[in-house]
Amino acid sequence: MNTTGLKFLTLLFLALSFCPSYGQKSTVLQPELAKEIKDMRDEDQKNRIKWSKMYQKGKFDSKKFKEFTKELIALDRQNTKRMREIIEEYGWPSYELVGEGPSNNAWLIVQHADRNPAFQARCLPLLKAAVDAGQANPSNYAYLYDRVAVSKGEKQLYATQSSSNNGLTEGNFYPIAREDSVQIRREAMNISRSVEDYAASMNFEYKIPDRKEADQRAEKLKNEYDKHVAIAREKFSNQEFEESADHYLIATAAYGHVTTEDFVQAAKALSLSEHEQISQATTLLTRALARGWNGFDVLIQDASMDYLKSELPGSWEDLKLVAEQIEIDLGKD
Structure with missing residues (x-):
């Protein structure tokens, strides 16, 4: 696994989201389940804290770090599998079912199930129903x-997701819908920290724009998409794949405007051009899959993916697992 491939794995799938463990009531309906969920959360956090410390010490190119990253990925898969089973049997782990702390812990496990965005999406209405019934934390929703x-390349509402990996790398918020009112929405969901303070905690600056500035930012995002995607598509048709990939990388950052076809075509351009940012191809294909794109089986046989497969074999195999898990969960809808 090279450095760019490793960065993709860590930034997309291993974003750290620490969550406090609250005390649970002794009258919960499923105390053993509550303990199991808490134990899952404790193991998750113990390993993520260790991973974060190794990263901060600059060990991300070491064999030990790469091996530990694989262990963390395996733990995520294991926890996701078990949480799917729990939710299939009990529905969302509510305060009444497991207690406030373990309910928050369940959310954290689902939040880290980035390798199965379809499962995360399936959990959303269940969590929302629990919130509406006073049985789950609104901020978790x-x-x-x-x-x-974000997993689908759409705009977020509450400014909770950034590219900074909790301050480990340089970054900023992914695009925000109706940006001028983001703090109002955060407060409505009981998120106590202001969006500016939240950004500062992740080592970047952010200031909420007024309505005029927010509209200007949104218009600029759309215009950047329209301009660069048109060039990218033209360059691709002319087989100028490197230039196509460069413009696709700009265009696909315009969350809320990017089509599923854009994500797939951009991945092809990155692979065909043997681009230095080839790891982004896996991210883009994951976004397409998260939207329910069903062309991955055909893409496996497509020669355009040969470079991606050879340069990042681990990421390609992981992408195949993501596709398999998404297919399973989409089939449940």
Whole structure:
């Protein structure tokens, strides 16, 4: 696994989201389940804290770090599998079912199930129903809503998702819908920290724009998409794949405007051009899959993916697993 491939895995799938563990009531309906969920959360956080410390010490190119990253990925898969089973049997783990702390812990496990965005999306209405019944934390819904939106390349509502990996790397908020009213929405979901303070905690600056500035930002995002995607498509048709990929990378950052076809075509351009940012191809294909794109089986046989497969074999195999899990969960809808 090279450095760019590793960055993709860590930034997309291993974003750290620490969550406090609250005390649980002794009258919960499923105390053993509550303990199991808490244990899952504790293991998740113990390993993520260790991973974060290794990253901060600059060990991300070491064999030990890469091996530990694989272990963390395996833990995520294991926890996701078990949480799917729990939700299939009990529905959303509510305060009444498991207690406030374990209910929050369940959300954290789902929040880290980035390798199965279809499962995260399936959890959204269940969590919302629990919130509406006073049986789950509203802020958890806000964070998961944004997570699902970002996984599809759509705009987020609550400014909970950024590219900074909780301050480990340089970054900023992914595009926000109706940006001037973002703080109002956060407060409505009981998110106590202001969006400016939240950004500062992740080592970047952010200031809420007024309505005029927000509209200007939104218009600029759309114009950037229209301009660059038109060039990217033309360059691709002329087989100028490197230039196509460069413009697609700009265009596909315009969340809320990018089509599923854009994501797939951009991945092809990156692979065909043997682009230095080839790891982004996996991210883009994951976004397409999260939207329910069903062309992955055909793409597996497509020669355009040969470079991606050879350069990042681990990421390609992981992408196949993502596609399999998404197919399973989409089939449940």
